[in-house]
Amino acid sequence: MMLIGVIADDFTGASDIANTLAKGVAPEGGLRTAQFPGIPTAAVSPEIEAGVISLKSRSAPVKEAVSESLDALKWLLDQGCQQIIFKYCSTFDSTPAGNIGPVADALADALNVSGVVVCPAFPGTGRTIYQGHLFVGDVLLNESGMQNHPLTPMTDPDIRRCLGRQTHHDVAHVALATVAQGGAPLRSAFEQETSRYVVADAVSDADLLRLGEALSSAKLITGGSGIALGLPRNMIRAGAKGAASGVLTNVTGPEAILAGSCSGATRGQVDQHALDHPTLAIDVEAVMRGEMGEETLVAFYDAHMGQAPLAYSSGTPDAVRAVQQKFGREAVAARLDRLFAETARQLVQKGYQRIVVAGGETSGAVAQAIAETLGAPAMVVGAEIDPGVPVLTLGNDTPVALALKSGNFGAPDFFVKALRAMEGQV
Template sequence: MTTPSRQGALLGCIADDFTGATDLANMLVRGGMRTVQTIGVPASGEPVHADALVVALKSRTIPAADAVAQSLAALHWLRAQGCRQFFFKYCSTFDSTDAGNIGPVTDALLDALSADGGARAFTIACPAFPENGRTIFRGHLFVGDTLLNESGMENHPLTPMRDANLVRVLQRQTSSKVGLVRYDAVAQGVARVRESFDALRNEGVRMAIADAVSDADLHVLGEACADLALITGGSGVALGLPGNFRRAGQLDEHADAASLPRVEGLSAVLAGSASTATRAQVAAWRDTRPAFRIDPLAAARGEPVVEQALAFAQPHLDAGEPMLIYATATPDEVKAVQSELGVSEAGHLVESTLASIARGLFERGVRKFVVAGGETSGAVVQALDVRTLRIGAQIDPGVPATATTGDEPLALALKSGNFGSEDFFEKALRHLDGAAT
C-alpha cells in the first residue's frame, strides 16, 4: 500500500544525542513509519521524503542556552518540512543537571508551538522504556528493580542522577509548574488520561511526568497525546504515535519501512562509553576477539595514540577480521582521568581521539561501524561526514541498524552506553553484514 497523499512528513523529532535519535527512529520504524534521521539541522531546505524525520543534535550536555538555540533551529526546519506533531527525545534515564537541559528546551519548544504564547501550553515528560527496564511509578524512575539514583547513574561523569523523583528533577530545571499523570489514571485508559491532562492544565501545570510500567501504558499515553503539539520523553512513548496517524487515515503500513541496502567492506567496533552495559560488552569481546585500549592520559601527553590504534588495527583489517578499539573504563578510572584533565576536557579528548581513529579506519576500507556511547557516536558520525541515515530493523531494544544515504553507503549501529546485551558487538556486526534490501 502507499502512503495517503499529503505534503510533508507527519512527525518531526528532535533528539539531544545521536544514539537517542536512532533509538527513537527504531521505535517509529517498528510502528511502520518510514523514518530518516539527519545529523544536525540540514543546511538545505530541500524536502526529505519520509513519514517521520528525526534531527539528531549533540545538545545533552552543552550549555542550556545553546541547547535551546539548536533545538529551535531543528524545530524551524521540521516545520518547514510540513511536520504536524513534534517530539523532543532525551535519555530513558533522564540524563540532565539542575541547570537543564530538558526543562529549558521543553519550555522553548512549547512557546514556539503555542499560538496563545504558551499560556495554555502543555506536554508530558515520559522517559519510560520498560523493554529496557526503565519504568516510572508515582513519578519515580526505576532502572530494573532499582531507583535511578541507586542504579549506577549517580556516578555518571557528566550528568550524575542523584534523585529518582522526576517531578523534583524537572521542577529544578524550569520555572513552569510540573505535575504528575499518576499510574492509576494511566491504568484506566486513554479517556481518563486526557481528563488528567485537562485537570493539570487547569491547575497551571505546563509539563507533567507520566507514569508507565509497561508497553501497554505507553500505548495508552501515546494515543492520549494525539492532539498535543509537543510530546517529550524517551523513545518508549513513541510506541503509540504511529497508530494515531493510522487512525486518522494519514499513514498506511509499509512492508519496506525497515529495509536497508547491503554494505560491502570491512568492520570495526569503537567504544567510548563507561556505562555498566558497555563495560560488560567490552569484556565479553576481549575474551575472544582482538581489542586495543585508548589511554586518555597518554593522548593528553601528546603520545601518538591514534597512530598506535591504527597500527594495531592494520593486520586485522588485512585479514578481514573485526577489532575493537575502546576507551571504556571503570568509574574509578574515569574519575582519575577527570581529576587530572577536568571533566569536559577528558570527555572531549576521548571523543576526538575515537573520531580520528574512525576516520583512519574509513580510509583503510572500513564501511561497517558499531559505536558504543552517545557522545562517542556523535563524534564518529561527524568525523565520517554523515548527514542522513535510513533506519533499519532492531538489533537489540533501542538500537537499530542504520545506513547512510547516497551511492556509497556506510552501515552503522549507534548504541547508547547502557543499551544492548553482553554479546551486542558480535550481534550487531552479524546484523550489519546481513543487511540487504
C-alpha cells in the first residue's frame, strides 16, 4: 500500500524527491518508489510504498496549479497515503502571486491542518536555511544567480517574507537551536504552533533527519527533497517493507542530451561537454520565426549517434531577456517546450533509448512526451547519478532510460556521467 504521496511542482523536482525516498538512510534504506508523469488514471500497484506525481505547476497559472494539485491529492489519498508532501524547488522558485503559497493553502485546507513545516533545505546540494533565510552555498539566495531566473527571479532570501506575500495565513519560524534538540522539544514546537506555516532551519542532513522524526505523524509537509530524507525510516520502523534502492540499469541504445536550462551550472556543463562532444546551439529567434524546428534537432542527433550529442537553448541572462522581450516570455517558453517534446517523441519512435534532460520545464515536456509515446506512465527509480538526480526507466521490452536534471544540479561532467549510469557504470 502507498504510504507517502508526493505532489511535485515540476519533473526534475519529482525525480529528486523520488530518489530521496527510494534511497532513504542506513540502516533502514528506502521505500519502493514510483514516479508518475501527471496524475494517473488507475490505481497503483500494491507493491508501491511511495508515489511521486510530477506536475508542471511551478509556472502554471495559480488556479490551474491549485486545481491540479488538489486532483493529485485526491488520487494519492485514494491509494491510502498517510502522509502528503508538497515538493517545490530547493530555491523556493515562485513569484509574489504564487504558486507555492496558494497550493500549500489549498492542500492544508483540504487536510484541515496547521503548523505545516516549510523547509526547502537540501544541504547535499548546498541549499541551507538559517534564521529563516535560504542560502545557496555560502551566499544568500538573491545573490546566487537565482535573481536572474527567467520565470521566477528570486530577489528575497527570507522564506518567511516570500511565503508571507503568497498567503494570508501566519508564517512562524523554528530556529536552528530548536531543530538541533530534536526529539520531544522539536516535535512539541510543531504540535503547539498555531500559525498555518512554520519555516524550519536546517543546515545539515542531521537536521533533516531530526525534522523527519519530529514530523512522523504530520499529514502535510512542504519543502524540497531534503525534507523527505528521514521519512522512509519512520515508515519502515512502523512496518513498511522497504526495498533496496540504487538498482543499476543496463540500457545501451542510442543517446541524446537536451538542455533547456539557463542556470549557470547548466551553462557550465554545456561548455564542458562541448570540449569533446558535438553540440548544437538552438537559435531561439529562428525557432520563434518558424525557421528551426524538431527536424533540425533530430537530424543533428542522427548525424552524431554514439558521440553523446547535445542540443541546447541555454543562454546568458541578458540573451534570454532580449528574446523574451521580443517575443514574450510565455510564448518563448511554450514554443521551446513543444520543440523539445516533439524532438523527444520522434527520437523514441526512432529507437533512441537514453535521454538526458536539463531544466525543469524542459524535463516536464520531454518526460510527458516519452511517457505518452510508450504508454508507460510509471517511471522506475534507479541508481543516483549525482545528488538529487536518479536514472529513471520507462517501458519493459525496449526500456527508455531518462535523467531529468534541475538546472543547478550535477557535476561539471554530468551529461557523460548520466549516459554511463544508464549503461550500469555508476
